[in-house]
Amino acid sequence: MGTILLKQATLKGEQKDILIRDNRIEVISDSISLSAKREIDCTGKTIIPGLINMHTHSAMSLMRGISEDVPLREWLNNIWSIETHLQEEHIYWGAKLAVLEMIKTGTTTFLDMYWMLPQVAQAVEEMGIRAVLTYVFLDHFDVEKSEVQKAECKCLYDSSKEWNKRCKFGVSIHADYTVSKNTMVWAADFAKENGLILHTHISETHQEVLSDKEKYGMSPVAYYDSLGILDSNVIAAHALWLDDEDIDIFAKRGVTAVHNVNSNLKLGSGYRFRYGDLKAAGVNICLGTDGAGSSNNLDMRESMKTMSLLQKGWTGDTTTLPLNELMDVATLNGARALGIDTGRIEEGALADILLVDTRSEAFIPNINFESNFIFSANSSCIDTVICDGKIVMEGRKVPGEEQILQKADEMAWKLIKSQ
Amino acid sequence: MGTILLKQATLKGEQKDILIRDNRIEVISDSISLSAKREIDCTGKTIIPGLINMHTHSAMSLMRGISEDVPLREWLNNIWSIETHLQEEHIYWGAKLAVLEMIKTGTTTFLDMYWMLPQVAQAVEEMGIRAVLTYVFLDHFDVEKSEVQKAECKCLYDSSKEWNKRCKFGVSIHADYTVSKNTMVWAADFAKENGLILHTHISETHQEVLSDKEKYGMSPVAYYDSLGILDSNVIAAHALWLDDEDIDIFAKRGVTAVHNVNSNLKLGSGYRFRYGDLKAAGVNICLGTDGAGSSNNLDMRESMKTMSLLQKGWTGDTTTLPLNELMDVATLNGARALGIDTGRIEEGALADILLVDTRSEAFIPNINFESNFIFSANSSCIDTVICDGKIVMEGRKVPGEEQILQKADEMAWKLIKSQ
Numbered sequence: 001m002g003t004i005l006l007k008q009a010t011l012k013g014e015q016k017d018i019l020i021r022d023n024r025i026e027v028i029s030d031s032i033s034l035s036a037k038r039e040i041d042c043t044g045k046t047i048i049p050g051l052i053n054m055h056t057h058s059a060m061s062l063m064r065g066i067s068e069d070v071p072l073r074e075w076l077n078n079i080w081s082i083e084t085h086l087q088e089e090h091i092y093w094g095a096k097l098a099v100l101e102m103i104k105t106g107t108t109t110f111l112d113m114y115w116m117l118p119q120v121a122q123a124v125e126e127m128g129i130r131a132v133l134t135y136v137f138l139d140h141f142d143v144e145k146s147e148v149q150k151a152e153c154k155c156l157y158d159s160s161k162e163w164n165k166r167c168k169f170g171v172s173i174h175a176d177y178t179v180s181k182n183t184m185v186w187a188a189d190f191a192k193e194n195g196l197i198l199h200t201h202i203s204e205t206h207q208e209v210l211s212d213k214e215k216y217g218m219s220p221v222a223y224y225d226s227l228g229i230l231d232s233n234v235i236a237a238h239a240l241w242l243d244d245e246d247i248d249i250f251a252k253r254g255v256t257a258v259h260n261v262n263s264n265l266k267l268g269s270g271y272r273f274r275y276g277d278l279k280a281a282g283v284n285i286c287l288g289t290d291g292a293g294s295s296n297n298l299d300m301r302e303s304m305k306t307m308s309l310l311q312k313g314w315t316g317d318t319t320t321l322p323l324n325e326l327m328d329v330a331t332l333n334g335a336r337a338l339g340i341d342t343g344r345i346e347e348g349a350l351a352d353i354l355l356v357d358t359r360s361e362a363f364i365p366n367i368n369f370e371s372n373f374i375f376s377a378n379s380s381c382i383d384t385v386i387c388d389g390k391i392v393m394e395g396r397k398v399p400g401e402e403q404i405l406q407k408a409d410e411m412a413w414k415l416i417k418s419q
Numbered sequence: 420m421g422t423i424l425l426k427q428a429t430l431k432g433e434q435k436d437i438l439i440r441d442n443r444i445e446v447i448s449d450s451i452s453l454s455a456k457r458e459i460d461c462t463g464k465t466i467i468p469g470l471i472n473m474h475t476h477s478a479m480s481l482m483r484g485i486s487e488d489v490p491l492r493e494w495l496n497n498i499w500s501i502e503t504h505l506q507e508e509h510i511y512w513g514a515k516l517a518v519l520e521m522i523k524t525g526t527t528t529f530l531d532m533y534w535m536l537p538q539v540a541q542a543v544e545e546m547g548i549r550a551v552l553t554y555v556f557l558d559h560f561d562v563e564k565s566e567v568q569k570a571e572c573k574c575l576y577d578s579s580k581e582w583n584k585r586c587k588f589g590v591s592i593h594a595d596y597t598v599s600k601n602t603m604v605w606a607a608d609f610a611k612e613n614g615l616i617l618h619t620h621i622s623e624t625h626q627e628v629l630s631d632k633e634k635y636g637m638s639p640v641a642y643y644d645s646l647g648i649l650d651s652n653v654i655a656a657h658a659l660w661l662d663d664e665d666i667d668i669f670a671k672r673g674v675t676a677v678h679n680v681n682s683n684l685k686l687g688s689g690y691r692f693r694y695g696d697l698k699a700a701g702v703n704i705c706l707g708t709d710g711a712g713s714s715n716n717l718d719m720r721e722s723m724k725t726m727s728l729l730q731k732g733w734t735g736d737t738t739t740l741p742l743n744e745l746m747d748v749a750t751l752n753g754a755r756a757l758g759i760d761t762g763r764i765e766e767g768a769l770a771d772i773l774l775v776d777t778r779s780e781a782f783i784p785n786i787n788f789e790s791n792f793i794f795s796a797n798s799s800c801i802d803t804v805i806c807d808g809k810i811v812m813e814g815r816k817v818p819g820e821e822q823i824l825q826k827a828d829e830m831a832w833k834l835i836k837s838q
Binding site: 072075100262265266268295296299302310313318361364368371375376378380401404412413416 | 480481483484485487488489490491494516519520523681683684685686687688689690711714715716718721725727728729731732733734735736737738741742778779780781783784785786787790791794795796797798799820823824827828831832835
């Protein structure tokens with residue numbers, strides 16, 4: 001650790017010097033003359049918080065582009081058939097590839113739902129960013145499987161106490177159509193007792209809602225609520241097909257909703273994410289990329305653009321989701337949901353920082369930085385990424401990236417051929 | 420001119436050598452041993468045709484980000500109030516900035532609708548790409564204005580014969596709610612008599628359609644058709660609110676429809692572009708970015724992604740607009756509409772070529788190049804751009820770009836302050 005001094009950076013339109021000590025932002029001032037272990041000239045660069053990807057399946061980056069332009073059922077079958085062959089080396093290198101992508105596109109924290117957590121944790125620890133890695137319950141209504149998974153979850157939770165503090169353990173219920181009631185309740189109780197995040201897929205497709213209404217006489221959200229699962233530790237991915245009552249339940253229980261715009265569109269799941277109504281009800285709203293198996297990349301900045309375009313497009317209201325709210329959706333709201341003191345550039349906050357290079361055609365003229373960053377630029381404008389007070393990318397170079405590309409490519413083809 | 424030899428390039432999944440002589444692709448072969456004036460090692464690079472942006476207002480790049488998150492009416496007023504102050508130097512540097520953006524994101528041909536064509540032509544000629552620059556009729560139903568514009572159009576058409584052959588002259592009718600019937604017919608006749616492209620905004624908003632139905636008892640498309648305007652030289656931008664009869668008319672007359680997905684979403688105009696129905700009717704379908712005043716950038720690759728996501732999203736059909744069709748929408752279909760022998764990498768075609776660098780995380784694994792290019796990468800993967808047999812960008816460097824950024828920035832602020 002030590003100190004990093006960011007000289008002459010642009011922060012909310014003003015020139016500032018920023019001193020990072022150990023893993024936190026210590027001082028933000030017009031001019032800091034203190035000598036630091038490392039000084040970075042930030043001329044032409046604007047500083048924003050690292051982005052927070054609130055829903056992904058990291059190692060699925062190995063399955064990028066594996067199944068295109070096919071009906072949803074065929075896509076699922078293709079993915080599931082490959083997933084049965086996953087081994088630890090695939091997961092480790094798949095996660096390394098995913099974290100590399102995330103760093104290159106400005107994500108410093110992500111919420112993951114996938115298999116073999118120790119391998120993902122190792123990848124995240126080595127790469128230097130933050131993650132909440134959730135153990136996924138997926139018992140297909142099989143009691144034996146459920147018991148095995150409960151035991152495995154407890155065991156992994158215990159061993160997670162050895163993880164680097166940038167990695168946190170959490171619990172996932174895959175979905176109510178793949179997990180038994182008993183397991184859902186156990187997982188929720190386990191999360192609550194241990195102060196853990198509870199992550200789940202909910203109301204992703206219309207079919208899922210119709211099916212729950214037929215089976216349980218209520219929506220997926222109402223069903224979860226009837227089991228006493230929903231609480232302020234719950235992070236609900238997709239939440240695309242919500243009715244008014246569902247939104248009320250989210251608000252009452254303090255559930256966080258995560259929009260996955262690219263994935264929802266690409267898989268034909270729908271487009272009417274009710275941002276305006278969720279916001280009005282006081283629900284915390286975040287953004288995720290989903291896994292690269294469905295949405296092809298983990299580029300949060302790009303997803304911010306699609307989210308904004310689609311909100312304005314489907315509602316016909318150009319004033320919805322203004323730029324300042326959109327920045328919060330991709331940063332601060334995620335930090336709040338995960339209980340991590342990041343997502344803001346302020347004295348005392350964790351030092352998770354992006355240096356955005358504005359010296360390109362995308363930022364001419366630079367009348368509105370947020371608009372240029374989200375709507376005009378692509379993510380190659382992200383020059384430097386600092387996480388937990390350490391530089392993880394500088395001048396768009398990430399240490400070890402060539403090896404990651406080579407090994408991940410090797411693993412992807414090995415996985416495909418193992419079918 | 421002379422010869423360029425592209426060695427070991429990947430073309431449709433196969434390793435090929437490609438010989439360019441003067442401005443055309445002469446030979447595509449497994450191995451070419453001929454010595455060329457310039458030889459480029461294309462290891463790790465995939466070759467695709469230059470993209471064709473079929474609707475933009477180039478110099479509006481100076482107005483990027485000038486009016487965000489406001490109602491459409493306020494946006495229009497902001498833009499129009501600035502446009503009254505436009506002078507030749509703004510147009511020239513605005514167009515230079517726009518062409519720089521287009522080159523950096525892989526566009527080698529664009530269809531433009533804006534003011535002061537000689538300045539735009541100069542910018543395009545200097546930068547080395549292709550354009551069809553249209554003279555815009557916009558008389559606000561004023562007979563005197565109409566006569567002035569007709570004279571100006573004829574005069575500019577005559578002088579356009581001196582332009583570099585990469586620039587072609589065309590005619591635009593701004594829209595039927597801003598141009599008188601007499602002028603519309605005159606413009607269409609002038610275009611037809613001289614073998615020119617006729618470009619127009621049509622059925623962009625629901626309001627526009629409702630208004631025409633009230634005024635003329637028919638849709639905008641039916642109204643244009645009733646005036647005898649629609650023909651195979653007509654390129655209709657937006658075409659977002661079409662009914663079945665409109666689609667039949669487009670098909671019968673051979674009209675090309677240009678989707679401007681980002682602009683339509685951002686301005687809240689709508690999202691149900693009827694790609695499937697237009698395609699089934701045999702209509703030629705292209706893609707445009709619109710001007711950066713509304714959609715913030717001129718990145719065709721990014722627009723390809725949004726178009727595909729939105730088509731799959733709003734129809735719920737994941738098989739619609741498959742990758743090969745999407746590539747044609749952004750290349751060959753535009754070439755056909757403009758009557759330029761480009762948009763394809765084949766012996767004899769004009770040498771408008773992109774070298775896409777696949778040695779990055781976005782292309783790991785590279786199971787499906789088109790999917791990675793459109794859905795996973797951002798446009799910084801475009802390493803080299805060749806247009807008309809000349810290299811206009813190599814290793815992402817465009818000659819003179821620093822000066823363009825500096826001058827365009829200066830012009831943008833001068834324009835803003837002139838209000």
